[in-house]
Amino acid sequence: SKGTYPHFMLKEIDEQPSVMRRISQEYFSSKGEVEVDENIVNSILDSDRIYIVAAGTSYHAGLVGQKIIEKLAGIPVEVHVASEFGYYPPILSRKPFFIFLSQSGETADSRQVLSEVNKKGHPSLTITNVDRSTLSREATYTMLLHAGPEISVASTKAYTAQIAVQAVLAKALSEKSNYESGKQFDLQTQLALVANGMQEIVDEKQLLDDMSRRILTDADNAFYIGRGIDYNVALEAALKLKEISYIHTEGFAAGELKHGTIALIEEGTPVIGFITDKLSAGHTRSNLQEVLSRGAEVFTISMKRVANENDGIILPDVDTLLTPLLSVIPAQLIAYYTSLNRGHDVDQPRNLAKSVTVE
Numbered sequence: 001s002k003g004t005y006p007h008f009m010l011k012e013i014d015e016q017p018s019v020m021r022r023i024s025q026e027y028f029s030s031k032g033e034v035e036v037d038e039n040i041v042n043s044i045l046d047s048d049r050i051y052i053v054a055a056g057t058s059y060h061a062g063l064v065g066q067k068i069i070e071k072l073a074g075i076p077v078e079v080h081v082a083s084e085f086g087y088y089p090p091i092l093s094r095k096p097f098f099i100f101l102s103q104s105g106e107t108a109d110s111r112q113v114l115s116e117v118n119k120k121g122h123p124s125l126t127i128t129n130v131d132r133s134t135l136s137r138e139a140t141y142t143m144l145l146h147a148g149p150e151i152s153v154a155s156t157k158a159y160t161a162q163i164a165v166q167a168v169l170a171k172a173l174s175e176k177s178n179y180e181s182g183k184q185f186d187l188q189t190q191l192a193l194v195a196n197g198m199q200e201i202v203d204e205k206q207l208l209d210d211m212s213r214r215i216l217t218d219a220d221n222a223f224y225i226g227r228g229i230d231y232n233v234a235l236e237a238a239l240k241l242k243e244i245s246y247i248h249t250e251g252f253a254a255g256e257l258k259h260g261t262i263a264l265i266e267e268g269t270p271v272i273g274f275i276t277d278k279l280s281a282g283h284t285r286s287n288l289q290e291v292l293s294r295g296a297e298v299f300t301i302s303m304k305r306v307a308n309e310n311d312g313i314i315l316p317d318v319d320t321l322l323t324p325l326l327s328v329i330p331a332q333l334i335a336y337y338t339s340l341n342r343g344h345d346v347d348q349p350r351n352l353a354k355s356v357t358v359e
């Protein structure tokens with residue numbers, strides 16, 4: 001039930017700090033050791049490449065998971081949209097391992113790929129919120145998200161849970177293979193920081209309602225931009241906003257704007273920039289400057305270590321690999337308030353179903 005909440009989406013956004021704490025409890029022993037089924041770890045270490053297959057928001061979580069697994073565990077990862085992979089598969093490596101990311105575990109596009117993978121005899125892992133769902137039953141292994149039921153069509157806590165569980169997996173792989181960067185990564189401490197950081201952000205929701213009323217409620221188009229992992233979040237932020245507010249929104253790699261899309265910037269076009277990484281902060285800021293000088297309404301979501309005092313919202317610092325866990329929260333709230341302020345059905349947007357069981 002929604003309890004005292006007006007919508008499931010808002011409740012599910014607010015639950016994210018406790019989902020992070022639950023994942024930490026489920027996957028770490030009392031001694032602080034990461035605990036993942038050894039068969040999963042061995043099977044992945046026995047492979048030469050991971051293929052992540054997913055749709056929608058779960059695909060976006062996979063893009064972040066790729067960066068985390070490659071950095072922490074040193075294993076090459078490819079991420080694919082299930083509906084494309086199904087009929088136009090890439091050339092596979094010699095020993096592929098498949099990861100299916102799916103909140104519901106019922107997405108038909110992913111099921112179709114899994115049934116091909118099973119025919120070829122490749123090992124697979126489903127990371128899902130629903131135990132004994134179809135994808136969970138049909139894959140070799142399962143890891144659960146422990147996010148609790150997600151009712152709103154717009155996926156929120158499943159995205160952050162998928163990222164956290166992929167980090168758990170990466171950590172377990174690095175412990176077993178002695179891969180230094182993962183071994184040194186204190187995931188348990190980071191997840192605690194993330195949970196506290198998420199709480200700070202959801203406590204500031206009013207700010208995002210105000211921002212939405214100021215620059216989005218009457219907008220026809222909007223853009224999210226970022227580089228690296230911030231670009232991955234920009235894609236998710238754009239999907240969230242478009243699916244429930246019906247504003248045409250695109251996520252772009254900040255550096256790509258000037259190669260065409262900047263032509264769409266007019267007086268008042270909202271452009272929201274993510275800036276969490278020192279490496280690219282300067283460049284993304286100049287991209288925001290470029291759109292500002294063409295009349296865009298700019299809002300910046302930045303992390304403390306790279307923040308300027310007039311940024312729209314400043315997130316507390318966490319490790320670069322986990323920044324999406326915090327930076328997506330303002331985007332979820334922006335989508336929520338924009339949908340609400342435009343008078344739409346937040347939890348049941350038009351033309352959409354919670355799980356897409358047709359190809």
Ligand code: M6R
Nearest residue numbers: 056057058102103104107154155
């Ligand atoms: O249940 P799944 O994670 O497999 O669902 C995948 C997509 O259908 C889902 O994430 C969809 O994109 C959401 N409505 C996005 O908010």
